[in-house]
Amino acid sequence: MGIVIRKFQDPDFNAIVGLEQSEKRNRYGAAVFVRQSAALYPQTFLVADHDGTAIGYAIGAQVQEDTTSAWVLRLSVGQLYQGEGTGTALISRLIAELAARQVQNIFLSVAPANIAAKKIYGQIGFVKVAHKSGYFCEGEDRDIMRYLVDR
Numbered sequence: 001m002g003i004v005i006r007k008f009q010d011p012d013f014n015a016i017v018g019l020e021q022s023e024k025r026n027r028y029g030a031a032v033f034v035r036q037s038a039a040l041y042p043q044t045f046l047v048a049d050h051d052g053t054a055i056g057y058a059i060g061a062q063v064q065e066d067t068t069s070a071w072v073l074r075l076s077v078g079q080l081y082q083g084e085g086t087g088t089a090l091i092s093r094l095i096a097e098l099a100a101r102q103v104q105n106i107f108l109s110v111a112p113a114n115i116a117a118k119k120i121y122g123q124i125g126f127v128k129v130a131h132k133s134g135y136f137c138e139g140e141d142r143d144i145m146r147y148l149v150d151r
Contacts (some may be wrong), residue, residue, distance in 0.1 A: 003086055005093045008045040008057070013056035014046065018033045019076050020056045037073070044070075044097050046063065048077065048086045055081045056094040058066070060098050060106070066106050072108035075117070087120050109135060109142035121145050 003069035008016070013034060020030035037045050037059050048056035063069040072094065077086045098106055108126065110117050118128075126145040135142035 001058070002050075003055070003081075003084075003089065004049045005046055005089050007047055008047050009043065010038070012047050012054040012057075013038075016057050019054070019057065019078055020074070022078075031128070036139070042072075043101075044094060046090055046093055046097070048090055049138075050081065051147040056086050056090055058094045060094045062098070062101060062103060068102060068104040070101075070103045070106050073105065075108075082116075088124065091124055095147060095149065104149050106144050110145060112141055112143050118145075121147075 013031075016034050017027065017030045020034055021027050033089045041059055041061050044060040044062075045057045047054045055151075056075075059073040060070050061073055063071070066126055075091055075094075077090070093107060106126075108121065109132070111120065112125065112131065124147065126147045128143050129146045130144040131141065132144060133141050
C-alpha cells in the first residue's frame with residue numbers, strides 16, 4: 001500500500017507529536033501545538049499516512065486580515081520516509097486545499113541552510129522574496145518564500 005494524504009484525525013495525535021518533538025521541541029510544546037492546530041486548522045492540517053501510520057504532516061493557515069494569503073506553518077516527514085516524495089505530496093495537497101479557499105499567495109519561512117527543503121519548495125514553484133535576520137530570535141534567520149496560486 002502507498003502513502004495517502006488525508007486530513008488529521010485524533011488517532012494521529014501521538015505520531016504527529018513525536019514528529020513535531022523530533023524537530024528539537026519539547027514534548028509539551030509539541031503536544032500543545034498539534035492539539036491547537038487540529039482545532040484551529042482542521043481543513044488544512046494534513047497527514048501522510050503509510051499503512052495506517054502517520055509519517056509526515058503539513059499545516060497551513062489563512063491570514064485573518066487577508067484571507068487571500070496563507071502561511072505554511074509546518075512541513076515535516078519522518079526520517080525514514082524522506083527523499084521519497086512525501087514532502088512534495090504534502091505541500092502540493094496543502095496548496096490545493098488553500099487554493100480551494102481562494103488563497104492567492106502562500107508564504108513560508110525556511111532556514112537559509114536547509115537546502116533540501118528549499119529545493120523541494122523551488123521545484124513546486126515557491127520563490128524567495130526576502131531574507132529576515134533574527135526572524136524568530138537571534139541566530140534564527142529565515143528566508144521567506146512565496147507561491148502564487150494560478151487562477
